[in-house]
Amino acid sequence: MTKRTEISELGEFGLIQRLSQGNTQHSDTIKSIGDDCAVIDTKLLKTLVTTDFLVEDIHFDLSYTPLKHLGYKAVVVNVSDIYAMNGTPKHITVSIAVSNRFSVEALEEIYAGIYLACENYGIDVIGGDTTSSPKGLIISITAIGEAAEDKIVYRNQAKEGDLICVTGNLGAAYLGLQILIREKQVYLEDPYMKPEITEENSYLIERILKPEAKKKIIEYLKTENILPHAMIDISDGLSSELMHICSQSKVGCLIEEKEIPIDQTAYDQAMKFNLDPTVCALSGGEDYELLFTIDPKEREKIIQNEGISIIGVITKPEDGLKLESRGGNTFDLKAQGWVSF
Amino acid sequence: MTKRTEISELGEFGLIQRLSQGNTQHSDTIKSIGDDCAVIDTKLLKTLVTTDFLVEDIHFDLSYTPLKHLGYKAVVVNVSDIYAMNGTPKHITVSIAVSNRFSVEALEEIYAGIYLACENYGIDVIGGDTTSSPKGLIISITAIGEAAEDKIVYRNQAKEGDLICVTGNLGAAYLGLQILIREKQVYLEDPYMKPEITEENSYLIERILKPEAKKKIIEYLKTENILPHAMIDISDGLSSELMHICSQSKVGCLIEEKEIPIDQTAYDQAMKFNLDPTVCALSGGEDYELLFTIDPKEREKIIQNEGISIIGVITKPEDGLKLESRGGNTFDLKAQGWVSF
Numbered sequence: 001m002t003k004r005t006e007i008s009e010l011g012e013f014g015l016i017q018r019l020s021q022g023n024t025q026h027s028d029t030i031k032s033i034g035d036d037c038a039v040i041d042t043k044l045l046k047t048l049v050t051t052d053f054l055v056e057d058i059h060f061d062l063s064y065t066p067l068k069h070l071g072y073k074a075v076v077v078n079v080s081d082i083y084a085m086n087g088t089p090k091h092i093t094v095s096i097a098v099s100n101r102f103s104v105e106a107l108e109e110i111y112a113g114i115y116l117a118c119e120n121y122g123i124d125v126i127g128g129d130t131t132s133s134p135k136g137l138i139i140s141i142t143a144i145g146e147a148a149e150d151k152i153v154y155r156n157q158a159k160e161g162d163l164i165c166v167t168g169n170l171g172a173a174y175l176g177l178q179i180l181i182r183e184k185q186v187y188l189e190d191p192y193m194k195p196e197i198t199e200e201n202s203y204l205i206e207r208i209l210k211p212e213a214k215k216k217i218i219e220y221l222k223t224e225n226i227l228p229h230a231m232i233d234i235s236d237g238l239s240s241e242l243m244h245i246c247s248q249s250k251v252g253c254l255i256e257e258k259e260i261p262i263d264q265t266a267y268d269q270a271m272k273f274n275l276d277p278t279v280c281a282l283s284g285g286e287d288y289e290l291l292f293t294i295d296p297k298e299r300e301k302i303i304q305n306e307g308i309s310i311i312g313v314i315t316k317p318e319d320g321l322k323l324e325s326r327g328g329n330t331f332d333l334k335a336q337g338w339v340s341f
Numbered sequence: 342m343t344k345r346t347e348i349s350e351l352g353e354f355g356l357i358q359r360l361s362q363g364n365t366q367h368s369d370t371i372k373s374i375g376d377d378c379a380v381i382d383t384k385l386l387k388t389l390v391t392t393d394f395l396v397e398d399i400h401f402d403l404s405y406t407p408l409k410h411l412g413y414k415a416v417v418v419n420v421s422d423i424y425a426m427n428g429t430p431k432h433i434t435v436s437i438a439v440s441n442r443f444s445v446e447a448l449e450e451i452y453a454g455i456y457l458a459c460e461n462y463g464i465d466v467i468g469g470d471t472t473s474s475p476k477g478l479i480i481s482i483t484a485i486g487e488a489a490e491d492k493i494v495y496r497n498q499a500k501e502g503d504l505i506c507v508t509g510n511l512g513a514a515y516l517g518l519q520i521l522i523r524e525k526q527v528y529l530e531d532p533y534m535k536p537e538i539t540e541e542n543s544y545l546i547e548r549i550l551k552p553e554a555k556k557k558i559i560e561y562l563k564t565e566n567i568l569p570h571a572m573i574d575i576s577d578g579l580s581s582e583l584m585h586i587c588s589q590s591k592v593g594c595l596i597e598e599k600e601i602p603i604d605q606t607a608y609d610q611a612m613k614f615n616l617d618p619t620v621c622a623l624s625g626g627e628d629y630e631l632l633f634t635i636d637p638k639e640r641e642k643i644i645q646n647e648g649i650s651i652i653g654v655i656t657k658p659e660d661g662l663k664l665e666s667r668g669g670n671t672f673d674l675k676a677q678g679w680v681s682f
Contacts, residue, residue: 035496053470095394132396232377
C-alpha cells in the first residue's frame with residue numbers, strides 16, 4: 001500500500017526540510033535553501049531571469065499527468081527560456097501551493113521530477129516557498145542563468161537574408177495532448193474501456209508530458225562558433241514565435257511548408273484526427289524547440305546537424321509574414337497560439 | 342461607474358502589454374519584459390534571490406484587503422528578505438494567476454500597488470507571467486538583489502555575547518489582523534452595523550495591510566559601519582525567528598520581556614482583546630521588522646537610533662532560548678509561528 005502522510009503532520013518547516021534534499025552542484029551557489037535569500041556568485045557574466053506559472057486545470061490535467069513528469073516539465077519550460085537566450089541555466093527557485101488533497105508523498109513525486117530535471121540540466125534548487133492552496137496545485141518556478149554579454153541572443157536582431165532554423169520537430173506535443181484528451185473522454189464515458197495508448201503514439205505523449213529543452217543544440221552552436229541573430233523557444237506554436245521575432249526585429253519572413261520538420265508519427269496521427277499536420281506544427285505549441293535566425297554563411301555548419309532544419313528566410317518588413325505551401329501558393333501566416341484566458 | 346474590462350477582451354499578450362508599463366530605473370537592467378528572459382548586469386557583486394507566494398484565502402482575504410495594498414505588500418515581503426541579508430533589492434519578477442472574477446481594472450489596481458512599492462524601494466519589474474486560475478488570486482514574486490560578498494549577513498553567525506536587536510515594534514500587524522477579522526464577522530452578521538475602525542486602530546490595520554520594509558535601518562547600519570553577525574526578517578513572529586538564528590548559529594539567547602518594543606496602540610488593543618501584548622509580539626508575525634545580533638562594542642551607535650531596540654543577548658547553546666519576564670522569572674521561549682497547513 002502506498003503511504004500517505006498528511007502535510008499537516010509535518011508542518012511548513014518540516015515539509016521544506018523533507019522536500020529540499022539539497023542538490024548543490026555549482027561552486028557559485030554560495031548559499032542555497034535555509035536563509036532569507038539564496039546567494040549566487042555570477043562573476044563577470046550577465047544574469048538571465050525567467051519565470052513560469054503552472055496552474056492545475058489551466059496548464060495541466062492531473063487525470064493524465066504523472067506528478068513526476070509534471071515536476072520535470074515545470075523545470076524544463078523555464079530552462080528552455082534560458083537556452084532561448086543562448087545562456088546556461090544554473091539555478092531555480094521552486095514555489096508550490098497545494099490543497100490538502102495532496103499528500104507529502106505526492107509532493108515528493110513532484111520534487112523527484114524537479115530534481116531529475118535539475119540533474120539532467122545541471123541546475124541547483126536554491127530556494128522557494130511551499131504553502132497551502134484552497135484548491136488545486138500551482139507551481140511557480142523562476143530560473144536564473146548566465147551568459148557573456150556578447151553571446152546573449154535576443155528576439156530583436158533578425159536581419160534580412162537570415163536563414164530561419166528550427167530544432168527537432170513540431171506539432172508532436174499538440175497531437176500527444178489530443179490523444180490524452182480523447183482517452184480521458186473515453187475513460188469518463190466507460191471506465192472499463194481499455195485506453196488506446198500504443199507504442200506508436202507513446203512518442204507523442206512523451207512530447208507533451210515530459211518535454212526536453214535543447215541543451216545539445218546550444219552546445220553545438222557554441223562548438224561550431226555560430227551565434228544566432230535572433231532566438232526564441234517554441235512554446236506557443238511556430239507562427240506565434242515567428243511573429244514575435246519579426247515584429248521585434250522589424251522584418252518579414254517567408255517559410256516553406258515542405259521544410260517544416262514534422263515527425264512521421266505526428267503526421268500519421270494528425271491524419272487520423274483529420275487535422276492538417278502543418279497547422280499542428282504552426283499553432284500547436286508546447287514543443288519547446290528553438291527557433292532562430294542565422295547569417296546565410298553559416299548554412300554549411302547548420303545542415304550538418306540533423307537536429308536542425310532550415311525552414312525559410314528573413315525578408316523585408318513590407319513583405320510581411322508568409323508561408324509558401326507545398327503547392328507553391330503563398331499565404332499569410334496567422335498566429336493562433338495558446339490562449340490562457 | 343467603474344469600468345470593467347474582461348481579461349478575455351485583451352488576451353494574454355494584450356494584458357501583459359497593458360500591465361507592464363515598464364519602470365526601468367537601473368542601468369544594470371539590460372533587458373526587461375519582452376524576451377524569453379530578463380538580463381541583469383550584476384558586475385562584481387553577489388546576487389541574492391528570494392521568492393514568496395501569496396494565495397487568496399490562505400495569505401489574504403479580499404473582503405478586507407484593498408487590491409492596491411495587496412500588490413504593495415507582495416513586493417514588500419520579498420524586499421524585506423533582501424534587506425534581511427543586508428543586500429539591496431534591485432529587480433523583481435511578478436507572476437499572477439487570476440480567475441475571470443477579476444477584471445482588467447482589478448489587475449491594474451494590483452499592479453498600481455506593485456509599481457508604487459517598486460518606486461519607493463528602487464526596483465525594476467523585469468518579467469513575469471500572467472495566467473488564468475480556476476479559482477482565486479495567486480501572486481508569486483521573485484526578488485533579486487545584490488550585495489558585496491563580505492557584507493552579506495546570514496542567520497548562522499550569531500556569537501555568544503552579541504546584543505540582540507529588533508527594529509520598530511512588534512505585534513501591531515497581528516492585532517490589526519484581529520480587528521479586520523472581527524469587523525468582517527460583524528459585517529457578515531449585520532451588514533448595516535458600522536465597522537469600528539477608528540483613528541487609533543488605523544495604525545494597526547496599516548501594519549497588516551501595507552507593511553514597509555526596513556530600508557532606512559539598512560542604510561543606517563551602512564552609514565555607521567555596523568555589520569550585524571546574524572540577521573533575519575520577522576515574518577512569523579519574534580520567537581520563531583530567534584529559533585532560526587539560534588539553531589543555525591548553534592547558540593542560545595536571553596530576551597528581556599520589558600525591552601520588547603510594543604506600540605502603545607498595539608498594547609491597548611491587546612488589552613481590549615484580552616490578549617497578552619508580549620505573546621502578540623512573540624508569536625504574532627507579519628511585522629516585517631528586522632532581528633539582528635551585533636558585537637557589544639556597537640551598543641553606543643545602536644542606542645542612538647530610535648528605530649532599534651536592544652532586547653537581549655546571545656548566550657551559550659546549552660543555556661537554551663529564554664525569556665526573562667517583567668516579574669524576573671525566566672521561561673523557555675516557544676515558537677508559535679504562523680501555520681500555513
